[in-house]
Every structure is written in structure tokens, then in C-alpha cells.
Amino acid sequence: MTTASPFDQAIALQPQADGSFLGHTSAAYGNMVGPFGGVTAAQALNAVLQHPQRLGDPIALTVNFAAALADGPFTVLARPARTNRSTQHWVIEVQQQGEAVLTGTAFFGLRRETWSADEHAMPPVPAPSAVSLAQNPPRVEWVRRYEMRFVEGAIPTEWDGKDQGISRTRLWLRDAPPRPLDFASLTALADVFFPRVWRRRPVLVPIGTVSMTVYYHADQAQLAATGSGYLLGQTQAQAFRNGFFDQTAQLWNEAGELLVTTHQVVYYKE
């Protein structure tokens, strides 16, 4: 008998007779209010991954966090809005008590081998084994589900509000315990970065991601080759403006292949 990993337990969905999926928030991925958004995004994607009408693999996903999920069950509705010969467009909604808590869209496709190139190269960084494990006692439970080794721009230890002039963070990361990478876990990994406004100007202002987009450059073979190895994550904001900032990020595997590029816009208060 094997025991499912906390991540597999968290994203598990039960297909319902009406075509929807039933899920449940996971205490293992608890956040300040509601669950870690990366797992909610993975759950939304998982409804498409498990859907009997699915064609191909994820290329793009956008999720919008409409409200904090309450601890408990939720329903995922995933509808194929358009199916072409080799591509498919999905509309997704997560509901609690009949109200939308997440809206989203996904684009899936069949890939063909073409001329390819990674233009955004992995920056030169020390190997994961040469970077120490983050030791800060986490404020929230979900952080314990990831191994994080900060190369640059760790979570501030002095919340002195001094403008750092830059919001970039680089870290090695993977699931804890280690788990073979798939599209669902890659989606959650795309959201592990702590909010850039805390990095740029260390003040613990309230924040919340409102929209997140993930572009999957990896195919199944690259995921399999990456296995449970580390990913290098890099993230930086482009603008902080009157209540909202954006945050871009890249995830490479140890071989230096760019697996994901992702973007989000985050609410902040002060």
C-alpha cells in the first residue's frame, strides 16, 4: 500500500454525474486566509487534465482569484468552449455555495517538433546542494510543502521599509517531500514566490494575487526527465502602482531548460 503525497491528496477531484468535479481545500496547503493559490490553480487545471474530452497538454492557463476559498468542499466546472483539430479552449470556474471563487481559461494543444530555442537563459547560480535550505519558521502551513533554497532575495528578516530598488528573487525549489513533476505541480510551483512588494520594500502590507497566467513550455518528456529534481525560480516585478503590482517569473530545471514562464497581478494595501 502506498500513501499519496500531500500534493496528490490536495488536488484530488471526484467526477460528478453532471460533469463537474468535487474537490476539498487542504489543511496541508493552508495560507493566511484560505488555501495557497497555487494549489487552487492546480486544482482548476486538474479538472481539465482529468476531463474525458481533453485534447493535448496545457500550453496556457489563466486563473483569477475572485474570493478567498472557505475551508471545505468546492465544485470545479470545466467546459470545452472550442475544440479545433489540434487545440482546445477551456472555460473554468470554481464555485462554493454557488458563487464563483475562481474564474479561468485554459488553452491545450498537441505539440509538433519544430525549430526551438530558449531565449531567456538560466542565470549562473550555485548548484542546489551549495545553497542552504531556508530555515525561517514559516508563517503559513503551505510553505512547509516546498523545499526552498534562496540564492538571492530571500524573505526579509528586517521589515524596515527601506526601498531595495529591486524586487528580484532567485531560488532553487521543489515539492517537500520530493514528487515527480507534472503539469499540476508545475502550476503550483509557478505561484510559490512571496509577493514582490515585500522584497522591494520590506513592509508586511496585506497582499493577494488576483490574476495569474502560466505558459507551459515543457512537454511530458521534459517533465519526466526533470522528475523530482530542483527547479530554479526567478521572479521580479515590473511596476507597483496604486494598489496593484505585477510579478513575472521563470522556472528552469537543473539542466537549464525553461519549463514555465508566468505572470501575475497582485493587490497590495498600505
Add this chain to the structure above:
Amino acid sequence: MTTASPFDQAIALQPQADGSFLGHTSAAYGNMVGPFGGVTAAQALNAVLQHPQRLGDPIALTVNFAAALADGPFTVLARPARTNRSTQHWVIEVQQQGEAVLTGTAFFGLRRETWSADEHAMPPVPAPSAVSLAQNPPRVEWVRRYEMRFVEGAIPTEWDGKDQGISRTRLWLRDAPPRPLDFASLTALADVFFPRVWRRRPVLVPIGTVSMTVYYHADQAQLAATGSGYLLGQTQAQAFRNGFFDQTAQLWNEAGELLVTTHQVVYYKE
């Protein structure tokens, strides 16, 4: 009597009794197949902008191009999926003959003044008046609706297939004829960049944007201050992989304020 600009004519929508909006493709923005996607994105946003239930201004928009629009009428459905105290989540669909040709989501919000900073600074470039107007005869009609002054990485003139090692383009641009900037025109301007795969490796391979996300950092006051001035656009790909590449972009006004950051994923064939 005044005549509406081609852009205003293109994005005009008629509210219908059932709450949907009726639009029509515009020959002035014709592309290789169907209309310029930037105008279709602007039309989708415009349904929310004109909606009687709208709260605040656009912060994030994602549109997915599910099929090339046929020349003719289309219907835009815009539904407020969730309205919070100061934010609102929209689900959008554009249909022709009852079939989805575009799916999308939008996030609107009321802004409050907070600590703000532009982290991605405008690169040093010559002033618009010092950069010559692109003179290439355009292959498609919509290109005539924009004034483009390439600083770096213009459309290739030799399609020799040589890998350039970089896909970056920088250009000054604005509507032609000039038109005061608003959220709709800013949305279209976020999509004017020619496909990065042609820049990186000049081969005229078939391409098509499949998903595009726009983050609006500008508020109404900044749009008004920008008026009909030039925007500096910068765009670059991060990865080209087996049929799909991504493309990130920034738009600054002449004062150097970052108005928009945007991302798209594009299909390419070879």
C-alpha cells in the same frame, strides 16, 4: 459634425435587449486571416467598459483566440462573475453563429493611492522625432492604422532564416491618425508587435496568437496625460518550443511611465 476615428468605428458595440453586445469586424483592421487580434481584444474589453454593471477600471485582461473571426457581425457576452467591494471579475465570450471565437476574463478594480514605483525602466532610446517612420509596404491592412518608428529589431527585409540569437524589438508607436489613448486603444497597442519568431529567425512561418494577457498599470489620469503622444514598445520572447512561443512586452509613455505589461503565447508552424 465630427467623424469617428477608424479605431472608434472598429470597436463600436450595440447593446442588445438580452444584455449582450453586437459588433462587426472592421475592414480597416483586416489581417491575413480575419481581423487584427488587438482590435478583437479591444472589442471584448469594450463590452465590459460599456456594461451598466461595471465597477472601476481594467487591471487585467486575458483573451484566448479560439478561431479566426469571419468578416461580419459577432456577439460579445460579458458576465460579472463576482463583484466585491472594490473589485470585479468578468467572464467574456465572443461568438459567431453561436460558436466561441474568443474566450476571456477581465479583472476590474478601484485604485487607491499607495506607495508606487516603476521597476522596469524605459530603456534609453532616441526621441520619436529622431527615428524614421517604417516605410515597408504593409502586407496587411491593420498595420496602416499604426504609426511605427523602429528603434531596434524592425521587421526583417531579408528572410534568410539566420538565427539572430535575440528576438527583441523596440519601437515608438501610436494610432494613425493620432487618437487620445484610452483602455481600449491601449489593449490593441499591446498586440501590435510582429511575431517574435520572425525576428529571432527570419522565416515567414505561419503564426497566430492563441492567448494574450494585458496588465494595466495606467489609470485614467495617466491615459489623459499621455493623450495622443507616442508609446515606446519593447517586446521579446522567452522560449520557442515545438509549435508555441511566448512574447512579453512593455509600453511606456514619452514621460517614461510604464502603462502596460503584456504577455502572449503564439502558435508557429514550420
